Amino acid sequence: MYPDSALSAGQLAIMAVVVAASLAAWLIAVFLAARQPRGTSAAASAGPHEEDAAATVTQLPSGARPPDKAAA
Numbered sequence: 001m002y003p004d005s006a007l008s009a010g011q012l013a014i015m016a017v018v019v020a021a022s023l024a025a026w027l028i029a030v031f032l033a034a035r036q037p038r039g040t041s042a043a044a045s046a047g048p049h050e051e052d053a054a055a056t057v058t059q060l061p062s063g064a065r066p067p068d069k070a071a072a
Helices: 009-034 039-045 050-055
Strands: none
């Protein structure tokens, strides 16, 4: 047999540490990528768009008054 080809305990420990550190880094990266965006960035992008704001404008008939300007 080839007794010199066996890995030492130190080499096996280094391999285990590298694998565990890689797994931890990958899990952290997945967690950071999958979390919800913060409230400030979500609130800024949730505002009305120009197209939406223009679509909600209504015009009154020519002789009508707005409800808050009713004849006193």
